[in-house]
Amino acid sequence: MAFLARALRQSNSRLSSRCPAVAASCRWISPTAAAGSPEAGAAVAPADPEMPPPREPVGGARVELPPNPEDALEVFVDGHTVRIPKGFTVLQACEVAGVDIPRFCYHSRLSIAGNCRMCLVEVEKSPKPVASCAMPALPGMKIKTNTPVAKKAREGVMEFLLMNHPLDCPICDQGGECDLQDQSMAFGADRGRFTEMKRSVVDKNLGPLVKTVMTRCIQCTRCVRFATEVAGVQDLGMLGRGSGEEIGTYVEKLMTSELSGNVIDICPVGALTSKPFAFKARNWELKGTETIDVTDAVGSNIRVDSRGPEVMRIVPRINEDINEEWISDKTRFCYDGLKRQRLNDPMIRGPDGRFKAVTWRDALTVVAEVLHQVKPEEITGVAGKLSDAESMMALKDFVNRMGSDKVLCEGNGPNPPADLRSNYLMNTGIAGLEKADVFLLVGTQPRVEAAMVNARIQKTVRATQAKVGYIGPPADFNYDHEHLGTGPQTLVEIAEGQHPFCSALQSAKNPVIIAGAGLFEREDQDALFSRIETIAKKFNVTRPDWNGLNVLLLHAAQAAALDLGLVANPAESIKSAKFLYLMGADDISLDKLPEDAFVVYQGHHGDKAVYRANVILPSSAFSEKEGTYENTEGCTQWTIPAVPTVGDARDDWKIIRALSEVAGAQLPYNSLSAVRDRISTVAPNLLHVDERELPTISSEVKPPAKQQMSSAPFKTVVENFYMTDAITRASKIMAQCSATLLKK
Amino acid sequence: MLPPAARLAARRLLGICSSSASEAAVSRLAPFPIAAASARGPVSSARPFSTALNYHIDSPENKPDMKWEFSEANMKKVKDILSHYPSNYKQSGIIPLLDLAQQQHGGWVPVAAMDAIAKIVEVAPIRVYEVATFYTMFNRTKVGKYHLLVCGTTPCMIRGSREIEDTLLEHLGVKRNEVTSDGLFSVGEMECMGCCVNAPMIAVADYSKGSEGYTYNYYEDLTPKRVIEIVEMLRRGETPPRGTQHPERKNSGPAGGNTTLHGEPKPPPCRDLDAC
Known part of the structure; x- marks a missing residue:
């Protein structure tokens, strides 16, 4: 009996210890039991402890629902209701719901290929996992992204992808920013089951910009689609079949697109990497500075990645209104020009024709002395194509204070249409x-x-x-x-x-x-x-x-120069100049300049105009200063200093401000914000950063032209895409590009 | 080379045949001696398909800057082919045009021909290269006037296709996908051509008479001896009888005539629907 009693007690205790757990798990798993009671209304469901709270859309993306409610539909992602416009794919619906779906081949700006299979999700009532990037979302679809089925499917895909992918992450330039590396951390197995030989693919020569290690390629075809759809150059294709499949050009051919560098960004693995950046740095060592590009008048949004005082690379930032997420090869690869041919000390040309480094004080004194010896109308100031608005404002104010109105910006021609903004934007x-x-x-x-x-x-x-x-x-x-x-x-x-x-x-x-x-x-x-x-x-x-x-427009400085009124006639101004102040202006013709003219060159590169200069005042390049630029559509943007400037160089406007003091015509500003206050009285639109100020007056108020039109055909303006300014002319990469990619 | 599992399967099957089945059954199953699959030596390092490489290498007879165009007669065919497709989907004609170009150019398509086709169908050349490299029946390197394609898929392999290929290669003195010095023959491998009932088999693409006299014939139920005879007949310019080479078989029927289905086959029994 005692035995029986003991057994009963034991089982009892076991029962009692299990029962609460069962009850608790009942409450946890099926909240509907509680919701079934008449008091519990619809308010119970959101307070459900099992369901994680709804997440923010991926990347803070905003979804604009169409005005007509019939054009929107409702799907359920992991149990949460999401409203999306018609025509969205399952993957986009998941992104709106805040679920990041792993993907390789899908890219929002390219056509859908659906060949990597990484974005598989489970959809209720669908017999198989669904490739979410290619599947249109249907009303009431119940999408599950974190079920065992979806997870297993992705793990399977990942194992197949890693089968032929070399294990060379330590020597791969994509390491640290590689989609495959990141996603294999989430979905990769801890060991491989593949015992055969890995395949290997011959590397392709795509030119001096893109380095290829084709064995790493996972055949996502993003580069093929980019070349065809965005770059408009059908060079790349998918050749062969099965395990012999490879990306290539078939006939050996360089990628001649001016946007070819973007394939480096869109390649999810290390198959296409930057050739100039190869083995130079790891991405986690780099400091990113969000700034803008000045090599053309577009003002592409870029991130300058630097390590210490050196610019290591330039990558695009997303700006839907300007450059989407692409940049040109010139923007991306001009950075090595920032390290070459730099002017780092003030210099004066001695009687023997050689430059001698001097102190700022001496250089400015010499310039001020010469400035007082010439007549006011013989003073000319020329702003270069890379000048920011602040320095152009300072140059204009300074030259005006010296009694001259001959201030111009190169590239604006003899009589630029500066009166109405709509005429040059x-x-x-x-x-x-x-x-x-x-x-x-x-x-x-x-x-x-x-x-x-x-x-x-x-x-x-x-x-x-x-x-x-x-x-x-x-x-x-x-x-x-x-x-x-x-x-x-x-x-x-x-x-x-x-x-x-x-x-x-x-x-x-x-x-x-x-x-x-x-x-x-x-x-x-x-x-x-x-x-x-x-x-x-x-x-x-x-x-x-x-x-x-x-x-x-052609140059980064052009729009701001026209806003600020740097509009003197270059031919006349140069012809009559005895004192020429070149602020980074290298492309202006100095043939007509009088022999005895005194030329001051203020700039960051020893380029064309230095040969004629008497005094050199070193200034900082766009990556080293804060400056305002207006792009060709009238959008004002700032550059942000990414690296310290070289040597003894100074910001452009500061040099002019200092010179004005030595010359006895002190400019009334001591800080960047004071210069901007001054700009606001001339061109207030230059203070509205990241905004496009639309021209208000139409061109109809323009007086009729009385000129005769000549029949001379139009000329090619940019002969060499890769070399248009002092920075790109100093760049070795751009020189290689001009040598190999330009058609002879 | 074929996966080891297939070879293993072949060996297993052989073992089963020799040990368990009666002599008569074996002789009916295998009227010709079958070479043991394991007897085959190391496979040549050449790629198993007709495609040599997925990229182009300049050679004297194959350069992108060469001139190539369809002959006058074939130009009519080109127009006819393109008339099958809507004018805004001309690229649908890439495959038939590549085939035509291959027939005209003696069994292979040079880069210049692909460029010419790209111009005709108004697409970028790379789109034609993609198609030509995808399909293994488009040869992008030189082949012989008679391109012999040995089926290498499992049924043929079990029935001795490896030996057929070895015999051919030895007889012609070439490696796979190599052309004989007289330019007459080349040997390649193909996957299943649907003749498993008459395995082993080869297909002979005859490019000796241009695209007008182009033939593509199957020679089935081969023995090493017979395949050499066929090659020699082709060399002499004769046309061997196509189809099965077994003296007693007709098409894919059994040797020595039908053993079953002698009369009209009975119709299948039908339910009497009214009775239900």
Whole structure:
């Protein structure tokens, strides 16, 4: 009996110890039991302890639901309700729900391939896991992303991907920013089951910018799609089949796109990496500085990655209105020019013709002395193409205080249309070009002048079959275009309605005319622009709701210079100059400069103009200073210093401020904010950072031009895409590119 | 080379045949001597498919800057092929055009031909290269006038296709995918061509008469002896009878005539629906 009693007691205690747990687990697992009671309304479900709280969308993305509620649908991601617009994929729905789906081949800006299978998720009532990137979300779909089925599917895919992927992460440049590395931490097995030989693939030569290690390739085809869809250069393809499949060009060929560097960013593994950056640094050693690019007038948003005092690389930042997430090769690879040919000490040319390093005090004293010996009207100031608005403001104020009004910015031509902002800006906006259906390019080759603008035009042409007409010298285009003519004669024909292209313009809903800033250099530019305006009026290019009349500027400084009024005639100013102050201006013609003129060169690179300079004042480059730049669409942006400046160089505006004090005409500002206060009285739009100030007055108030139009054909403005300014001319990588990639 | 599992399977099957089945059954199953799969020596390092490499290497007869165009007669065929597709989907014609170009160019497509096709169908050349490298029946390096393709899939392999291939290679004195010095023959491997009932088999692509006289014939039920005879007949310019080479078989029927299905086959029994 005692035995029985003991056994009963034991079982009892076991029972009693188990029962609460069972009850608790019941409460945990099935909350519906509690919800079943009449008091518990709909409010019970969100307070459910099992369900994690809803998450924020991935990357803080905002989803704009269409105004019509019928165009939106509701899906359930891991039990949470998400409202998304129609046409979203399952993967996008998950992103809205805050669930990051692993992926390799999917890229939001490229077409969907669906071949990596990494984004598999479980969908209720679907017999198999679903590739979420290619599956459109359907109303009421119940998507599960963290179930054992989904996890196992991803683990399986990962094992297959790692099967042929070399284990060379320690010597791979992608290490630390590799999608495969990151995702194998989440889904990779701790050991491999693969005992055969790994496959190996011959490396391809894609030119001086992109390094290939094709054995690492996982065949996501992002680069193939990028080359075809964004760069518009169909060089890359997927060759072979099965385990012999590889990315290549078949016939050996360099990648000749001006956007080729972007394949480095989109490659999820280390198959395509940066050749100049190879084995230079690891990404976790680098300090990122979010700044903008100044090598063209687009002002692409970039991140300058630096280690200590050295710029190691440049990568793009996302800005939907300007560069999306691409940058041109010139922007990406010009950085080694920042380390070469730099001016680091003030220097004076001695009687023997050699430069001698001196102190700032001596240099400024010499300049001030010479400045007082010349007549005020013989003083000329020239701002270079990389100048920021602050230094141009200081230069203008200084030269004006010395009694001269001859201040100009290179590239603006003899008589720039500076009176109305709409006459020198891209009024449609870079992103606005996507709405256009007919383009008329006058004297501009956007592919070399502003690669990112060209990428937008290419995107539009590809998406909507927009027509492109081009007037200018024969040029390379990466989209379908009609070459209408080479000179102003064609403009006349279009203005008079005799040209066959007129019918395209006539039927266009949103026509766009883009005139190149190269036309500013022509003597007859007033007549040309009035003819372009005639065309604009005739074909309804400028309407209250659409301004399609654009000017595509060439240089980063140009828009701000025109805003600030640096508009003197270069030929006359140079001819009469006895004291020439070049602020980074290297491309202005000094042929007409009098022999006895005194030239001060203030800049960061020993480039063309240094040969003529008497005094050199070293200044800092765009990566080393804070400056305001206005891009071709009128968007004001700041550069942020990423690295310390070299040697004894100073910011441009500070040098001029110091010189003004030595010369006895002190400028009334001592800080950057004070300079900006001064700018606000001249061009307040330059203070509205990251905003596009639209021109308010239309071009109709312009007086009619009385000039005669010459019949000289338009000229090519940018001969070498890779070398356009002092920084890129000093760059070794850009020199290699010009040698290998430019067509002879 | 084929996966080791297949070879293992072949060996197993052989073992089963020799040990358990009666002599008569074996002789019916295998009328010809079967070479032991394991007897085969190390496989040549050449790629098993007709594709040599997935990239182009310049050679005197294959350069991108050479001129290549369809002949006058074939240009008519090109127009006919393209007429099958909508004018905005000309690229659908890439495969038939590559085939035509291969027939015209003696069994292989040079890069120049692919470029010419790209121009005709208005796509970038790389899109044609992608197709040509994907399909193993497009030869991108030179082949012989008679391109002999040995089936290497499991049924043929079990029935001795390895030996057939070895015999061919030895008789012609070439390696796989290599052309004989007289330019007449080359030997390649193919995957299943659907003749398993008459295994082993080879397919002979005859490019000796251009795209007009182009033939693509199967020679089935081969023995090493017979395959040499076929090669010699081809060398003499004769046309060996295509199909099964077994003296007693007709098409894919059993040796010595039908053993079953002598009369009209009975129709299948049907349920009397009214009775239900």
